[in-house]
Amino acid sequence: MDVNQSPRVGVLLREWRRRRRLSQLDLALLADTSTRHLSCVETGRSRPSRTMVLRLADALDVPLRERNTLLLAADYAPAYRESGLDDAGMAQIRAALDMMLTAHEPYPAVVVDRWWNVVTGNGAMSVLMAGIPPQVLVPQPNVFRLTLHPDGLATRLANAGEVRALMLERLLRQVQATGDAQLRALYEEVRRYPVPAEQETAPAGGPAARPGPIQVPLRIRTPSGELSMFSTMATFGAPADVTLSELAIELFYPLDEFTAEALRAAAAGP
Numbered sequence: 001m002d003v004n005q006s007p008r009v010g011v012l013l014r015e016w017r018r019r020r021r022l023s024q025l026d027l028a029l030l031a032d033t034s035t036r037h038l039s040c041v042e043t044g045r046s047r048p049s050r051t052m053v054l055r056l057a058d059a060l061d062v063p064l065r066e067r068n069t070l071l072l073a074a075d076y077a078p079a080y081r082e083s084g085l086d087d088a089g090m091a092q093i094r095a096a097l098d099m100m101l102t103a104h105e106p107y108p109a110v111v112v113d114r115w116w117n118v119v120t121g122n123g124a125m126s127v128l129m130a131g132i133p134p135q136v137l138v139p140q141p142n143v144f145r146l147t148l149h150p151d152g153l154a155t156r157l158a159n160a161g162e163v164r165a166l167m168l169e170r171l172l173r174q175v176q177a178t179g180d181a182q183l184r185a186l187y188e189e190v191r192r193y194p195v196p197a198e199q200e201t202a203p204a205g206g207p208a209a210r211p212g213p214i215q216v217p218l219r220i221r222t223p224s225g226e227l228s229m230f231s232t233m234a235t236f237g238a239p240a241d242v243t244l245s246e247l248a249i250e251l252f253y254p255l256d257e258f259t260a261e262a263l264r265a266a267a268a269g270p
Contacts, residue, residue, distance in 0.1 A: 009053060009074035010042040016060045017042075019179055030059035050076045063114075063178065064245045082242035085119065093236075093244060100234075100249055106267030107252055108229075114246035115182050116143040116171075127227070127266055128153060128220070128252075143250070144171060148190045158219040158226055164195065166216045217255050224262045228255040 017027050024042075028035045033052065040046035041056075048056070053074050057067040068078035083090050101109045101122040108128055110121035118141035129146070136145055136152045147153045147167060154160045168191055175183045214230040231252045239245035254260035 008044050009048065009070055010044045012066075012070055012073055013056055013060075014042045015179065016057075016062055016066075019177065020060055022060070027056065027059060031055045048074060050074070054079060064239065064242045065114075066178075068242070080240060080242050080245075083244075085243060090241075090243070097247075097249070100251075104251055106263045107254065108263075109249060109251045110143070111247060111249050112143055113248075114180070115186060117141065118143065118146075119247065124252075124263060124267060127222070127263065130222075131156070142186070144186060144190045148193055150194055153220070154193075156221045158221055159216065161195075162216045163218065212255070214255060218252070222262070224265070225258065227259045227262055229253060229259060230255055 017024070020027075022030070024035045024038050028038045031038075031052075032055070037046060038056075041048045041052070050071065053070050053076065054067065057070055062070065064080045065082075068080055068082075071078055085094060097111055097120065101111070101120065105122050105124050108122065108124040110125055111119040113119055132146060132152050136149045144167060145152060147157075148164055154164070157163055168187070171183065171187045171190070174180075175187050218227075218229045218231070220227045220229070229252045231250050234249040234251065236244050236247065254263060
């Protein structure tokens with residue numbers, strides 16, 4: 001490998017350690033190695049074994065894609081494959097996703113990748129996607145663009161200011177945890193979206209500000225009335241494939257019986 005083209009593994013490991021706010025001693029204890037050896041690795045005086053690279057990556061909770069990057073920087077072959085979701089070997093994964101999405105109807109559900117791009121969704125997602133113009137959907141639908149763009153879902157949110165503040169906070173936290181350049185670009189894009197004056201509210205209040213189990217529900221104005229929903233995220237356990245490790249399923253649930261009935265009625269059709 002040409003070290004002039006790719007960062008040394010020690011430099012990358014040090015970046016991940018600082019991102020996780022760990023000292024060399026902290027990381028050495030987690031990875032069952034010595035601070036002296038770790039220091040030599042970070043400064044390039046020692047080349048870590050393949051096993052040591054993976055052990056340090058595991059201790060640092062480095063995503064699979066970046067673990068491959070660390071291995072390549074140390075002159076080792078990647079440990080994790082990256083399959084297309086349409087590959088034959090992913091057939092059972094596609095079947096599981098289809099089953100989860102279908103079983104969740106009449107409530108909305110969507111599958112996203114690591115950059116929050118929409119991979120697929122169920123029919124009930126039409127409740128959230130209704131009226132969103134084509135220009136917001138290119139180059140591909142993205143959860144943050146769909147929700148925060150002034151021509152997107154934001155125009156129908158009864159608590160758009162609170163949702164915006166919460167989503168930007170979460171995205172920034174993910175950027176800081178991963179150092180991902182594409183996520184950083186997405187954050188810089190969506191935080192600059194113009195915000196109507198009526199949406200410029202303070203960050204979401206605590207539980208005392210609004211009774212209920214969810215601090216910031218998704219409150220959507222529809223012709224049927226205001227729908228109130230919350231969501232939960234599901235991921236695959238112990239993935240060995242980069243693509244699979246980066247998929248997440250967001251499942252939306254009604255927060256009140258009016259919303260539940262409205263979603264059931266929408267699924268039943270006219």
